Amino acid sequence: MMTECDPNESEPVLTGTAPVAAAANFHSPEAEPAVLFDRNPVGLGSRANPGVAVRIAGSCESILTELETDGSGEESLLLPCLSGSTSSPRSAKQKRTRRSRLSSSSDKENLASPGNSSGDFNHFPDDPEFGDIIQRAEQAIEGGVFPERISQGSSGSYFVKDPKGKIIGVFKPKSEEPYGHLNPKWTKYFHKLCCPCCFGRGCLIPNQGYLSEAAASLVDTKLGLGVVPKTKVVYLVSETFHYNAIDRAKSRGKKYALEKVPKVGRHFHRVGLPPKVGSFQLFVEGYHEADYWLRRFEAEPLPENIRKQLQSQFERLVILDYVIRNTDRGNDNWLIKYEKPGEEEEEEKDPERMESRESAIQIAAIDNGLAFPFKHPDEWRAYPFHWAWLPQAKVPFSQETRELVLSRLSDMNFVQDLCEDLYEMFKTDKGFDRTMFEKQMSVMRGQILNLSQALKDSKTPIQLVQMPRVVVEHSRSGGQGRVVTLGTAFTQTFHCKRPFFSSW
Numbered sequence: 001m002m003t004e005c006d007p008n009e010s011e012p013v014l015t016g017t018a019p020v021a022a023a024a025n026f027h028s029p030e031a032e033p034a035v036l037f038d039r040n041p042v043g044l045g046s047r048a049n050p051g052v053a054v055r056i057a058g059s060c061e062s063i064l065t066e067l068e069t070d071g072s073g074e075e076s077l078l079l080p081c082l083s084g085s086t087s088s089p090r091s092a093k094q095k096r097t098r099r100s101r102l103s104s105s106s107d108k109e110n111l112a113s114p115g116n117s118s119g120d121f122n123h124f125p126d127d128p129e130f131g132d133i134i135q136r137a138e139q140a141i142e143g144g145v146f147p148e149r150i151s152q153g154s155s156g157s158y159f160v161k162d163p164k165g166k167i168i169g170v171f172k173p174k175s176e177e178p179y180g181h182l183n184p185k186w187t188k189y190f191h192k193l194c195c196p197c198c199f200g201r202g203c204l205i206p207n208q209g210y211l212s213e214a215a216a217s218l219v220d221t222k223l224g225l226g227v228v229p230k231t232k233v234v235y236l237v238s239e240t241f242h243y244n245a246i247d248r249a250k251s252r253g254k255k256y257a258l259e260k261v262p263k264v265g266r267h268f269h270r271v272g273l274p275p276k277v278g279s280f281q282l283f284v285e286g287y288h289e290a291d292y293w294l295r296r297f298e299a300e301p302l303p304e305n306i307r308k309q310l311q312s313q314f315e316r317l318v319i320l321d322y323v324i325r326n327t328d329r330g331n332d333n334w335l336i337k338y339e340k341p342g343e344e345e346e347e348e349k350d351p352e353r354m355e356s357r358e359s360a361i362q363i364a365a366i367d368n369g370l371a372f373p374f375k376h377p378d379e380w381r382a383y384p385f386h387w388a389w390l391p392q393a394k395v396p397f398s399q400e401t402r403e404l405v406l407s408r409l410s411d412m413n414f415v416q417d418l419c420e421d422l423y424e425m426f427k428t429d430k431g432f433d434r435t436m437f438e439k440q441m442s443v444m445r446g447q448i449l450n451l452s453q454a455l456k457d458s459k460t461p462i463q464l465v466q467m468p469r470v471v472v473e474h475s476r477s478g479g480q481g482r483v484v485t486l487g488t489a490f491t492q493t494f495h496c497k498r499p500f501f502s503s504w
Contacts, residue, residue, distance in 0.1 A: 121234075121235040121275065122134045122135075122138075122234050122235055124232065127230075127232075130230060130232060130282075133168055133169065133282065134234055134280065136162045136163065136168065137160045137161070137162065137168060137169065137236065137280075138236070139162075139163050140160075140161050140162050140163045140165075141236070141237065141238050143163050145161050145162070145163060145165055146238050146239060146240040147159060147160045147161065147171060147236070147238050147240055147241070148161070148240065149184070149240060150170070153185075154178045154183075154185055155172065155176055155177050155178045155180070155183055155185065155209075156172075156173060156176025156177075156180075156182070156183055156184045156185065156241070156242050157170060157171065157172045157176070158170070158171045158172075158173075158238075158240065158241070159283070160236070160280070160283075167283045168282070168283055169280050169281060169282050169283050170280070170281045170283060170366075171234070171236055171278055171279070171280050172209065172210055172213060172278045172279045172281075172369065173210070173236075173241060173276040173277070173278035174207060174209075174210045174276070174277050174278050175242075175276060176241070176242055176276075176278075177207055177209045177210070177369070178209070179206055179207065180207055182242050182243070182244065183242075184242040201327060201370065201373075201377075201381070201383070202377075202378065202381070203327065203373035203374065203375050203376065203377045203378070203383075204327065204370060204372075204373050204374070205372075205374060205433075205436055205440075207431070208372075208426075208429060208431075209279075209369030209370065210233060210277065210278045210279040210369070211233070211279075211372075211425060211426055211429055212324075212368055212369045212370065212371045212372050213231050213279035213281060213368050213369050214231050214232055214233050214279050214425060215324070215368075215371070215372060215422055215425055215426070216228050216231065216320065216324055216326075216365070216368035216371055217229070217230055217231035217232070217281075217368075218421060218422065218425065219320065219323055219324055219418065219422075220320055220365070222408075222414075222417075222418055222421070223319065223320075223323070223404075223405050223408060223409075224404060224405070224408075225316040225319060225320055225404075225405075226316070227313065227316045227317055227320060227363050227364060227365045228320065228364070228365050228366075228368065229281050229282045229283070229284050229364055229366065230281070230282045231279055231280065231281040231282070231368075232279070232280055233277065233278070233279060233280075233425070233428070234277075234278065234279075234280040235275040235276065235277050236275060236276060236278070236280070237272060237273050237274070237275045237276065238273075239273065241273070241276055243273055243274075247273055247274060248273070251271075251272050251273045254268050254270075254271045254272070255271060255272070258271055279369070281366065284335065284337070284364045284366075286337045286339075287335035287336065287337045287362075287364050288335060288336060288337075289331070289332050289334075289335060289336075290331045290332070290334050290335065290336050290363075291331045291332060292336070293336040293338055294331065294336075294390070297310075306338075306360055306361055308398075309360060309361045310336075310361050310363075310392070311392055311395060311398065312398060312400055312401065313361060313362060313363040314363065314387070314390075314392045314393075314461075315392075315397055315398060315401045315461070316363070316401070316404075317334060317363050317365055317387065318385075318387065318393070318461045318464070319401070319405055319451065320365055321365070321371075321385055321387075322385075322447055322450075322451055322464060322465070323444060323447050323448060323451065324368065324371040324372055324444065324447075325371060325372065325373050325376070325443055325444070325447055326368060326370065326371040326385070327370045327371065327373060327377060327383035328367060328369070328370035328371075328383065329365075329385050329386060329387065330386045331386055331387070333366055333367035334363060334364065334365050334366065334367075334387075335363065335364040335366060336361065336362070336363055336364075337361065337362045337363075337364070338360065338361045339360045339361070340360075372440045372443075372444065373440065373443055374436050374439040374440045374443065375439065375443065375471075376443060376469045376471070384465070385465055387461070388461065388462050388465050392461070393460060393461040393462045394460055394461075394462055395460060395461075396458045396459060396460050397454070397455055397458065397459065397460070397461070401455070402455050402458075405455070406452065406455045406456070409448050409451060409452045409455070410452050415445060415448060419441045419444075419445075422441070423437065423441075426440075442471045442472055442473050442474075443471055445471070445472035446469070446470035446471040446472045446483070446484075447470075449470055449472060449483065450464065450467045450468075450470055451464065453467075454467065468485050469485070470483060470484065470485050471483075471484050472484075
């Protein structure tokens with residue numbers, strides 16, 4: 001049993017010793033010359049470049065000695081082993097630790113178990129249909145159909161395709177978010193460098209956009225809104241993703257070692273680039289940006305039944321954005337799909353056809369990565385909902401919308417379960433902070449409280465956004481909490497039976 005180590009840790013863990021059979025293989029005169037790799041080979045006359053192959057001749061004994069004494073597994077196979085050079089286990093460990101600090105593998109700290117591909121992490125037993133889509137995406141990447149980077153936006157996001165080249169989803173890696181350390185676009189870098197006072201959004205937790213995307217889909221499903229394309233957290237690997245030079249050099253070195261020295265290469269923890277964690281949203285076809293259709297609807301008014309469908313879909317978008325407190329909802333990041341009705345003669349023969357058929361107009365709420373703030377935005381950077389200026393925002397919420405969500409939002413147990421489901425999702429992030437998460441839920445519960453009251457009073461969406469900002473805080477001891485209305489001196493204390501993540 002060869003020694004192995006977890007690449008997620010800076011110090012190797014010894015799990016075994018090299019057997020005598022391995023020594024026989026190394027000392028065999030028929031064995032192939034060893035080809036080793038190192039990012040910074042020592043003992044060479046000139047400094048080598050990262051990922052350069054170093055061929056060692058007549059020094060097989062030193063390879064076995066290093067494997068036995070260090071117990072470093074994969075990393076020890078990449079250490080240089082020059083004839084006549086010796087190094088103590090302690091110095092070798094220090095060099096490995098230094099290399100671990102220098103290496104900034106994109107998402108290796110988030111990986112829970114070893115594997116050679118992202119398929120080891122993507123398991124969706126509760127949603128086999130979504131799992132099949134992810135499997136098709138992985139098969140496409142293995143077959144050379146790589147994701148394509150989207151030119152729009154300020155982060156690294158990708159169109160993911162199936163083996164036939166058809167777009168099936170949008171993948172947004174955590175490490176390539178607007179302020180991620182591997183963002184391939186330079187706009188946010190200059191923003192951070194030249195204007196640090198306006199850096200980021202002070203009400204949001206950095207680098208949690210991928211969780212916000214998946215959480216928005218969860219809220220949409222729990223409320224039965226049906227406006228967010230299904231989104232989940234997945235792991236994917238592709239050469240077209242943005243990796244640093246060290247990760248790519250290590251990948252090339254391992255592949256070359258596996259090809260030339262299979263006996264050595266098979267002991268690697270993982271061959272290839274490290275998987276990236278991010279959000280995967282199903283691709284929707286036939287949709288255009290909201291601005292495209294809204295301008296046409298102004299010039300060509302919709303039939304009454306289609307107008308009601310649009311209003312119903314719009315109200316669902318309003319509910320979603322208000323609950324998650326989306327800070328980035330412009331008319332360019334929600335989509336509309338409109339299928340014009342058939343010929344007028346057919347409609348006259350069957351006037352109830354359009355009422356009974358599936359909705360001819362649909363809204364898709366995409367780009368939900370800047371939601372779930374831990375506090376309400378400051379007044380000087382309010383991040384308003386741009387749909388509040390549309391004519392549809394002046395119409396009171398319909399009875400259909402109230403019947404759909406009011407009973408759920410008014411149920412304390414439903415809000416409790418929603419918070420707990422979000423907790424299970426957010427806690428998977430390496431930088432998860434329970435205190436900050438509770439602040440996020442306090443804002444969301446305040447939004448739900450306002451929304452419930454607005455629905456009961458038959459208010460309009462524009463009246464909803466004009467309501468005072470509220471947070472619902474709680475104390476974990478004794479089930480006591482309070483409703484705090486920001487900007488006023490009003491504070492209401494409440495008691496509840498469920499102390500953790502409890503609502504009003």
